[in-house]
Amino acid sequence: MSEFFRVAWHIVRKxxxxxxxxxxxxxxxLLFAVSVVLVFSFAIVREGRAPDDVAAGILWVAISFAGxxxxxxxxxxERYNDTLRALLLAPADRPAVYAGKLxxxxxxxxxxxIVLVPLVGLLFSAPIFSYPIMLITLxxxxxxxxxxxxxxxxxxxxxxxxRDTLLPVLxxxxxxxxxxxxVRGTAALFQATPDEPxxxxxxxxxxxxxxIFLTLALWTFEPVMTE
Amino acid sequence: xxxxxxxDVARHYGRRKALSQISFTCDxxxxxxxxxxxGAGKSTLLNVLATLVTPSRGSVQYGDRSxxxxxxxxxxxxxxxxxxxxxxxxxxARENLTFFAQLYGVxxxxxxxxxxxxxxxxxERADDFVSSFSRGMxxxxxxxxxxxxxxxxxxxxxxxxxxxxxxxxxxxxxxxERQQAGCLxxxxxxxxxxxxxxxxxxxxxxxxxxxxxxxxxxxxxxxxRRAIQ
Amino acid sequence: xxxxxxxxxxLSAGMLLVAPWIINAAPYESTMGxxxxxxxxxxxxxxxxxxxxxxxxxxxxxxxxxxxxSADAWALSAAELGLLFGALTLVTGPLWARKAWxxxxxxxxxxxxxxxxxxxxxxxxxxxxYGGPGSERLAAGxxxxxxxxxxxxxxxxxxxxxxxxxxxxxxxxxxDMGIPLWFCFAAFTMLFLALLTLRAxxxxxxxxxxxxxLAEEEA
Numbered sequence: 204m205s206e207f208f209r210v211a212w213h214i215v216r217k218x219x220x221x222x223x224x225x226x227x228x229x230x231x232x233l234l235f236a237v238s239v240v241l242v243f244s245f246a247i248v249r250e251g252r253a254p255d256d257v258a259a260g261i262l263w264v265a266i267s268f269a270g271x272x273x274x275x276x277x278x279x280x281e282r283y284n285d286t287l288r289a290l291l292l293a294p295a296d297r298p299a300v301y302a303g304k305l306x307x308x309x310x311x312x313x314x315x316x317i318v319l320v321p322l323v324g325l326l327f328s329a330p331i332f333s334y335p336i337m338l339i340t341l342x343x344x345x346x347x348x349x350x351x352x353x354x355x356x357x358x359x360x361x362x363x364x365x366r367d368t369l370l371p372v373l374x375x376x377x378x379x380x381x382x383x384x385x386v387r388g389t390a391a392l393f394q395a396t397p398d399e400p401x402x403x404x405x406x407x408x409x410x411x412x413x414x415i416f417l418t419l420a421l422w423t424f425e426p427v428m429t430e
Numbered sequence: 431x432x433x434x435x436x437x438d439v440a441r442h443y444g445r446r447k448a449l450s451q452i453s454f455t456c457d458x459x460x461x462x463x464x465x466x467x468x469g470a471g472k473s474t475l476l477n478v479l480a481t482l483v484t485p486s487r488g489s490v491q492y493g494d495r496s497x498x499x500x501x502x503x504x505x506x507x508x509x510x511x512x513x514x515x516x517x518x519x520x521x522x523a524r525e526n527l528t529f530f531a532q533l534y535g536v537x538x539x540x541x542x543x544x545x546x547x548x549x550x551x552x553x554e555r556a557d558d559f560v561s562s563f564s565r566g567m568x569x570x571x572x573x574x575x576x577x578x579x580x581x582x583x584x585x586x587x588x589x590x591x592x593x594x595x596x597x598x599x600x601x602x603x604x605x606x607e608r609q610q611a612g613c614l615x616x617x618x619x620x621x622x623x624x625x626x627x628x629x630x631x632x633x634x635x636x637x638x639x640x641x642x643x644x645x646x647x648x649x650x651x652x653x654x655r656r657a658i659q
Numbered sequence: 660x661x662x663x664x665x666x667x668x669x670l671s672a673g674m675l676l677v678a679p680w681i682i683n684a685a686p687y688e689s690t691m692g693x694x695x696x697x698x699x700x701x702x703x704x705x706x707x708x709x710x711x712x713x714x715x716x717x718x719x720x721x722x723x724x725x726x727x728x729s730a731d732a733w734a735l736s737a738a739e740l741g742l743l744f745g746a747l748t749l750v751t752g753p754l755w756a757r758k759a760w761x762x763x764x765x766x767x768x769x770x771x772x773x774x775x776x777x778x779x780x781x782x783x784x785x786x787x788x789y790g791g792p793g794s795e796r797l798a799a800g801x802x803x804x805x806x807x808x809x810x811x812x813x814x815x816x817x818x819x820x821x822x823x824x825x826x827x828x829x830x831x832x833x834x835d836m837g838i839p840l841w842f843c844f845a846a847f848t849m850l851f852l853a854l855l856t857l858r859a860x861x862x863x864x865x866x867x868x869x870x871x872x873l874a875e876e877e878a
Contacts, residue, residue, distance in 0.1 A: 206535070220525065284519065293505065293534055294505040294506035296502060355800070356801070362791075380811040380814075419807060426724060444869065445872055447873055
């Protein structure tokens with residue numbers, strides 16, 4: 204068990220080392236996420252006012268678009284010198300490779316969200332500080348769900364030719380429940396009179412979804428990655 | 431692991447037969463060459479032996495463990511040097527080796543890494559990015575990476591590509607040293623001149639099938655031509 | 660199953676030919692009138708659509724984890740039929756909705772979940788088509804995620820919206836509506852099973868031809 208986390212941890216550290224040097228992934232993902240927020244805002248805001256509930260939707264759309272981009276890129280790096288094979292050759296449980304990549308992606312998305320949430324709060328006067336713990340839990344649970352499936356699919360598609368278009372095509376329909384839960388839960392917290400029980404319901408659903416799909420991903424990683 | 435047994439291994443991709451009816455046995459202390467033209471299936475066979483690809487048919491036995499039981503223990507005895515070298519260009523030589531040593535569960539990481547760098551003759555360039563290395567230097571780091579965890583089965587895919595005389599000689603010396611230490615080495619190559627003095631056994635592949643095997647020495651080019659014709 | 664395909668196709672073709680008369684004989688529903696009769700085709704299509712997803716999921720599991728090669732043919736067949744019956748459901752539904760509710764589409768639980776499941780089937784088939792060699796395993800993995808998602812899609816969209824008739828409608832149907840419904844249901848189910856078997860058999864035979872082709876060279 205500790206073997207598993209040790210391997211995952213080394214992969215996370217390696218990715219962080221590479222990333223800290225170039226910061227390419229962080230900056231491009233961040234900028235892309237901010238652009239998405241702005242583009243959607245321009246598209247939806249009318250006469251200087253945004254319709255209600257739009258803040259939550261825009262936030263999660265930005266997270267999912269940016270996340271999909273980042274996922275594709277992290278595995279692109281492993282394709283470059285075929286290092287993914289070297290990772291799969293390690294005498295450790297192969298799901299640990301998946302876990303390492305997932306944790307790296309979560310760290311990246313976490314950083315992106317730290318910028319995105321205040322931005323959305325600013326642009327739409329959303330009360331991001333009224334229920335900080337719940338908001339953080341909601342964001343964490345939603346991001347984990349999205350990233351768990353995305354990391355697996357990105358890994359699966361690493362050798363496929365049309366991987367850039369296939370990743371969103373496969374990922375978005377399956378992660379719709381995560382999006383719905385994330386958006387509705389966030390909207391419930393951002394409302395004029397926040398709906399705590401509703402938010403709690405969505406958080407609960409997300410945690411349940413995460414548990415099931417994370418387990419499924421760990422289980423299917425090895426069979427799906429061996430040719 | 432003392433013996434590798436391959437029985438009737440085949441690998442199909444739809445109608446394309448990458449490998450068929452591959453059977454051979456080899457023991458520790460041998461250097462086995464997979465020789466054949468492009469597309470003969472050498473890389474595919476190496477991937478099957480590395481447990482990266484499951485054969486459509488047949489079995490591979492590593493000592494007394496079969497590939498299907500598989501898993502981490504078998505991977506622990508295998509070291510592979512792929513054609514694409516398996517190195518991260520954005521990391522230094524030392525960082526690459528350290529990462530893989532940690533990943534592969536090596537004890538005494540720092541010491542092993544230093545020894546590996548010395549072995550590769552790159553101790554002074556240890557903290558330079560791999561992207562700045564020549565092909566020969568990268569090859570040396572990549573080979574040491576594959577050997578970090580002391581594998582008994584060493585698989586190499588076209589290791590002599592793009593190497594100059596000195597690097598080739600160094601590689602040969604390293605492989606022979608490993609052979610003395612009791613490892614089983616299997617390498618795929620086009621380079622018959624280099625393979626000439628190195629191999630203790632040759633397996634000739636053409637269109638995915640074994641068209642011959644021998645353990646003679648000398649006249650490799652002729653034996654190759656005869657087998658592949 | 661294979662022996663039954665011909666009688667199934669014959670029977671279901673016959674039944675579907677007769678169906679318009681049987682549906683015509685059924686009483687009109689109080690509020691919606693004639694258009695409600697789309698229900699007799701819509702309901703079986705929807706149920707078989709969901710059944711196809713379960714079949715696809717189960718066979719994907721068997722293919723991926725139990726290494727049963729033949730299961731892949733059934734998974735593919737079920738996915739294609741899922742796409743077909745899903746399309747039927749998503750076409751008959753809005754036709755009904757337009758007359759009954761005044762709009763072609765609403766974002767209610769059933770419709771949205773069905774649309775999502777339809778998209779999941781479509782992306783599965785796209786992966787198989789454009790994924791290159793080895794995409795059967797990838798698609799099987801993806802299918803597991805898709806199918807396991809069905810209850811979640813349903814719950815989440817349910818809490819999100821509510822407009823569709825509740826499930827409880829069917830058991831409370833009066834007999835003269837029940838007969839055409841179960842008649843059509845039987846016809847559709849036989850058609851579904853026959854097509855499923857035929858398609859899977861086609862796939863299995865294709866695999867056998869390839870195996871023979873490969874073996875022939877070795878002889």
